[in-house]
Amino acid sequence: MSDQAILRITREISQIQHSTDLSIAVDYDESDIRHVRAIILGPPETPYQFGLFEFAIKFGKDYPARPPDVRAQTTNGGSCRFSPNLYAGGKVCLSILGTWNGERGEQWSSAQGLESVLISIQSLMSSNPYENEPGYEHAQSPSDQENMEQYKFKIRHETIRIAVIQPLEVALDISPDGARKTTVNPYPEDDDSSDNEAVTYSTPFFDLRKRRFLWYYESYLQLIETESRFIKEKSPFKCMPFEHTNNIMDGHFDYPELKRRLELVKEKILHETEHWRLQGLQAKKDELGIAVNLQRQFEQIVENLKHHKNYSLDLTLVDENPFLWKLTYFGRPTTALEGGIIKIRMHLSPQFPQEQPRVFVDTRLPHIRVSQQGVLCYITPKVEDLRRHIEAIVATLEDDDPPYDPRMTVNPEASKLFWGAPEDRRKYKRALRRDVEKSVEDAFD
Incomplete structure (x- = not known):
């Protein structure tokens, strides 16, 4: 491969890694940049959500x-076809990709690149994937209409099981089905030692999966509740006309079991988050570099707040632990949080910045970016700079009129009101105002 091609691949990877696009993420093999792993978020309002x-x-x-x-890895060890x-x-x-004969103008050109490939793959995860099968684009018969719904039912179930729960069970060492972390080459022709039968997942994406799980946990639960009303427990998946042996989505529905596994994953992630505090105290005692770095960043941010006379934010360390920061935000005038006293925890990992902060709002707040579990959904382009994290946290809380983005919808009930009818928006504001006022009472209890 030419140096020019390597430079181009490097640039394309860097552009995605430094983007704030929530839909795609990439990582690469440091020994060979030609080998890349990618994560694609199932689009909202589709069975892959x-x-x-x-x-x-x-x-x-x-x-x-x-x-x-390009090869799909979310296949349950080569046993699950997720779409036509x-x-x-x-x-x-x-x-x-040259793996299907498309229309004129749909073929590859050198003007395209990694991002366009990933976006094109995401477009395959449509709201009605049944119609993606050639010959079924305009299917209208009653049997086809029934198949369309049945196909979406089983994709939704397997998305939760295989694309959400299973990789996290591996990451948390609670996998019930033999799935494992991977360091093997996904291209078996390049590595005779790779185990192509095992279900494998890439370690670099484990932190991303955990953070997104905390964001979307309530949406997953909501989906399980909704689907359970229509699906008989233990009923088998219906085979589609275009599915064949060894290229099929086979199985049965078991939403009670998915809910149990979902709750266990949440428990384990929260336990891991709390364990960071203990690891942090030990790292400080041992004077490890990461502890010194976080302490220094904390002190610089506090000094910066004083220098700019920023009285809307108070920042302290819990038990003088540089891995657990306590933020107290005093709602500024003209914002929806005006006059409130909002308490926030930021947990930092001994593996920061490879593992990103997990931020929880301890004050009850029916906010569109705060889950009912208190998880704050925010993004920052400079993940290694904690000052940028603090700025992003404040900006997220103060944003009274954000653009609609279901990928950042972590409180389904609040979001339904916020983006509902005018009366719904007024209900949202009243509920938020009520809890902001209560935050002052609670702060002095």
Whole structure:
């Protein structure tokens, strides 16, 4: 591969990694940048909603003259076909990849790149994937209409099971089905020692999966509740006309079991988060570099707040632990939080910045960006700079009129009011105002 091609791949990876796009994320093999892993977020309002689908990408020596090779990894060890275009064996049927004969103008061109490939794959995760199968684009018969609904039912179930729960059970060492972390090459022809039968997941994405799980936990629960009303427990999946042996989504519905596993994953993530505090105290005692770094960043931020006479935010360390920060935000005039006293915890990992902060709002707040569990959903482009995290936390809380983005909808009930009818928006504001006023009473209890 030419130096020019390597530079281009490096640039394309960097652009995605430094983007605030919540839909895609990438990581690469440091020993060979041609081998890339990617995560694609299942689009909202589709059967794939908030699933995290993993793909292995290999750039050939002739890139960008020819497209990269892409293989789906979220297949339950090669046993689950997630759509007419995403085969159980990992094949991704897409015209720009040369794996499907598309219309004129849909083929690969060197003007395209990694991001366009990932966006095109995400477009395959549509609201009605049944119609993605050639010959079924305009299916109208009663049997086809029934199949469409049944297909969506089982995709929603398997998205929660395979694209949400299973990888996290591996990350948390609670996997019940033999799935494991992976360091193997996803291309078995390049590595005779790789175990192609095992269900494998990439370690670099474990932190992303955990943070997104905390964001979307209530949405997952809501989906389970809704689907359980229509689905008989233990009933088998219906086979679609285009599904065949070894390339099928087979199984049965068991939402009570998914709910149990979902709750266990949440428990384990929260336990891990609390354990960071204890690890942090030990790291401080041992004078490890990460403890010194976090202490220094804390002191610089506090000094900066004093220098700019910023009285809306008070920052302290809990038990003088640089891995657990306590923020007290005093609601500024003209914002929805005016006059409130909002208490926030920021947990930091001994692996920061590889593992990102987990932020919890301890004050009850029916806010669109604060889950009912208190998890704050925010993003920052400079993940290694804690000052930018603090700024992003405040900006998120103060944003009274954010654009609609279901990927940042972590409080379904509050969001339903906020983006509902005018009367619903007024209910949202009244509920928020009531709890902001109560925050002052609670602060002095």
